[in-house]
Amino acid sequence: MNITLKQLLAFTTVSRLLSFTKAATELNLTQPAVSMQVKQLEEQIGQALFEQMGKKIYLTEAGREVRNYARSILQQVEDLDADLSSFKDLERGTLRISVATTAHYFAPKLLSIFYKRYPGVNVKLDVSNREQLISQLENNEVDMVIMGRPPVETEIEGGVFMENPLVLIAPKDHIFGRERSIQLKRLEQEVFLVREEGSGTRKAMELFFKQHGIRMTTGMEVSSDEAIKQSVQAGLGLGIMSRDAVQNEMQLGHLIVPDILHFPIMRQWHVLHRKGKRLSPIALAFKTFLLNEASAILNREPHFESMSQANTPDQDQHQTQFRTYEPAKPQTVITGPDGKPIPPVPLKKIT
Numbered sequence: 001m002n003i004t005l006k007q008l009l010a011f012t013t014v015s016r017l018l019s020f021t022k023a024a025t026e027l028n029l030t031q032p033a034v035s036m037q038v039k040q041l042e043e044q045i046g047q048a049l050f051e052q053m054g055k056k057i058y059l060t061e062a063g064r065e066v067r068n069y070a071r072s073i074l075q076q077v078e079d080l081d082a083d084l085s086s087f088k089d090l091e092r093g094t095l096r097i098s099v100a101t102t103a104h105y106f107a108p109k110l111l112s113i114f115y116k117r118y119p120g121v122n123v124k125l126d127v128s129n130r131e132q133l134i135s136q137l138e139n140n141e142v143d144m145v146i147m148g149r150p151p152v153e154t155e156i157e158g159g160v161f162m163e164n165p166l167v168l169i170a171p172k173d174h175i176f177g178r179e180r181s182i183q184l185k186r187l188e189q190e191v192f193l194v195r196e197e198g199s200g201t202r203k204a205m206e207l208f209f210k211q212h213g214i215r216m217t218t219g220m221e222v223s224s225d226e227a228i229k230q231s232v233q234a235g236l237g238l239g240i241m242s243r244d245a246v247q248n249e250m251q252l253g254h255l256i257v258p259d260i261l262h263f264p265i266m267r268q269w270h271v272l273h274r275k276g277k278r279l280s281p282i283a284l285a286f287k288t289f290l291l292n293e294a295s296a297i298l299n300r301e302p303h304f305e306s307m308s309q310a311n312t313p314d315q316d317q318h319q320t321q322f323r324t325y326e327p328a329k330p331q332t333v334i335t336g337p338d339g340k341p342i343p344p345v346p347l348k349k350i351t
Contacts, residue, residue, distance in 0.1 A: 007044075102148075110289075197221075
């Protein structure tokens with residue numbers, strides 16, 4: 001068979017997007033050109049790779065089999081390019097990285113420091129939701145991703161580089177701002193704004209409340225952290241989100257982080273890539289940079305943390321103090337409805 005890489009690339013793109021039009025846009029080609037490449041591949045194989053039902057197209061059984069081989073072949077070509085790049089220094093190259101929406105609050109700072117070390121590097125940064133991050137990992141579209149909870153359905157490698165405490169946020173005039181050591185049971189009287197289904201933060205919220213036997217009442221489903229912050233400020237409910245995402249609002253006194261027992265919910269930030277992926281020298285350098293230096297760099301970054309929960313009646317409700325970035329610690333032992341301690345959820349080992 002006289003199969004070309006262009007044919008395989010066109011086919012895998014269409015098979016991923018299930019649209020010739022979208023594939024043409026992504027490949028910067030015309031739709032007829034993409035259709036021709038796929039048709040030529042079908043002629044070489046002697047079988048149809050797609051079938052149309054109504055206005056949608058689907059992979060045939062042969063198409064699914066060819067897709068697996070095509071991905072493997074294209075991966076080997078990319079590995080070859082990476083191996084050849086290893087003969088070069090770190091003054092050039094492209095770093096393709098995708099981060100979770102919440103990670104974009106600190107990722108630019110880290111990329112800025114890394115870029116100063118390697119000014120000749122071309123950095124391509126994408127901010128995506130969890131579903132898109134997993135898709136990018138599965139399809140090998142980026143060098144690596146930064147996300148909270150690693151996917152279990154994809155073979156990955158990587159590691160933890162920083163803590164990611166989730167805090168409860170409330171409007172500046174909420175009654176919780178005048179109390180200390182608030183019991184979790186009180187949260188059953190509140191309405192919570194949540195991210196979309198599949199969100200890592202939402203899953204962490206639901207697991208946390210389930211572990212503690214707390215009934216969570218949900219209000220609006222909101223598609224972004226910024227929208228949640230604005231909605232909480234407007235008094236539409238409470239929210240739970242990464243502490244990194246609310247530093248500015250806490251500093252300005254627009255939001256408060258009440259003193260709720262068992263908070264924050266401790267999570268971690270991971271840097272991940274496909275298992276067996278041969279990272280380019282610059283990608284390997286960035287992964288090493290994150291694992292070895294990111295936490296220390298951000299620990300040195302000053303930030304303001306709202307102190308409204310610690311204020312006495314004669315203090316301004318939105319008083320702030322200067323602190324350094326430090327990993328949050330659980331305030332009390334986590335216990336279940338029966339009062340017995342709940343062991344931490346075991347983390348999946350990432351090799």
